Amino acid sequence: EIVMTQSPGTLSVSPGERATLSCRASQSVDNDLAWYQHKPGQAPRLLIYGASTRATGIPARFSGSGSGTEFSLTINSLQSEDFAVYYCQQYNNWRTFGQGTKVEIK
Amino acid sequence: EVQWVESGGGLVQPGGSLTVSCTASGFTFSNSWMTWVRQAPGKGPEFVANIKQDGSGKNYVDSVKGRFTVSRDNAKNSLYLQMHSLRVEDTAVYYCARDHVLGFQDFWGQGTLVTVSS
Numbered sequence: 001e002i003v004m005t006q007s008p009g010t011l012s013v014s015p016g017e018r019a020t021l022s023c024r025a026s027q028s029v030d031n032d033l034a035w036y037q038h039k040p041g042q043a044p045r046l047l048i049y050g051a052s053t054r055a056t057g058i059p060a061r062f063s064g065s066g067s068g069t070e071f072s073l074t075i076n077s078l079q080s081e082d083f084a085v086y087y088c089q090q091y092n093n094w095r096t097f098g099q100g101t102k103v104e105i106k
Numbered sequence: 107e108v109q110w111v112e113s114g115g116g117l118v119q120p121g122g123s124l125t126v127s128c129t130a131s132g133f134t135f136s137n138s139w140m141t142w143v144r145q146a147p148g149k150g151p152e153f154v155a156n157i158k159q160d161g162s163g164k165n166y167v168d169s170v171k172g173r174f175t176v177s178r179d180n181a182k183n184s185l186y187l188q189m190h191s192l193r194v195e196d197t198a199v200y201y202c203a204r205d206h207v208l209g210f211q212d213f214w215g216q217g218t219l220v221t222v223s224s
Contacts, residue, residue, distance in 0.1 A: 004150075034210040043110070043214040044151070044201070055212065087150060091209035099150040 002026050002090050006098035012106040013078050021101045023071040023088035031067045032092035038100075039084045047086075048073065075103070108132035108213045112202060115218030122222070123190045128202035128215050129183055136160075136180040139205035142187045143214075144198035152198075155187065156205060170196075192222045 003026040013019045023033070031051035038044040046055040048064035051071055061076040075082055083105055088098045114126035126142075141156040155166045155176040164176055175188040185202050199219050203211035 032209065041216070043216045044203075044211075045214075046210065046212050049206070049208065049210050049212075089151075089210060095153040095209065097151040097153075 002029060002093050002096050004088055004090055004096050004098035006086075006088055006101050008101060009099075010102045010104060012104050014106045015078055015080060017078055017106075019075045019078055019082075019103055021073040021075075021086055021103070023066075023073070023098050025069045025071075025090055027093075028068045029090040029092035032090055033064070033066070033071050034089045034091065035062075035064055035073045036087045036089065037082075037084045038087060044087070078103070108204070110202060110213075110215035112200075112215045112218040115200065115220050117221045117223065118192055119224050120192060120194055120222055122192050123188070124192065124220060125186060125188045126200050126218050126220065127184055127186045128218075130185070130202075130204070130215075131183060133204065133213070135178075135183040140178060140185045141203045141205050141211055142176060142185070143201045143203055143211065144196075144220075145201070145217075146195070146198040151201075154200070157185070189220070192220075194222050196220065197222045 005024045007022045033051045035048040036044045052064045063074045085100045085102045087100050109131045112128040118124045142154040143151050145151045157164050157176045173191045177186045199217040201217045203214040206212040
């Protein structure tokens with residue numbers, strides 16, 4: 001099983017600042033990497049797939065990068081609605097998720 | 107707009123059974139692989155099972171093989187997960203989701219809580 005490790009566990013950021021989240025795979029997943037946003041009581045929302053392609057309707061302040069085993073999600077100019085938990089998922093070999101990064105208001 | 111109605115969650119004793127279901131609208135249900143993902147308290151999501159468009163192909167995570175069965179009714183745009191021999195560690199919010207052709211999940215339901223406890 002491919003293990004996905006996200007860091008940090010919690011990120012404290014002020015509105016308007018940039019947040020950078022990391023995700024590492026235990027073996028190469030090429031660019032078969034997705035990012036999801038999850039708010040309490042809501043359905044998870046697809047943000048990024050193919051490591052760097054924004055899903056339909058996702059604002060340009062969200063960007064993804066990386067390939068192989070190292071990936072990152074950057075959120076520029078954080079808005080109030082961006083405070084949530086973010087998960088990475090590999091879909092190269094079965095499907096496994098990271099444990100999440102909580103982005104909270106500083 | 108993709109919408110979901112999920113139901114069937116609740117409290118069940120260890121060793122018991124429960125079926126969760128979801129009904130989708132806003133897309134052609136019969137054209138998509140469908141997936142169940144669960145999230146236990148304080149943990150990341152876990153892929154549970156998925157099912158091919160016509161129900162002829164199914165995949166399960168090892169921990170539920172032989173205990174859970176995924177099925178679908180395309181005429182009702184509905185997805186089901188029958189759970190037997192439930193364990194405390196099966197306690198989670200269970201989400202249904204649509205599989206994109208590339209393998210990730212592009213639309214998710216809001217989830218239904220299953221609690222296994224005596």
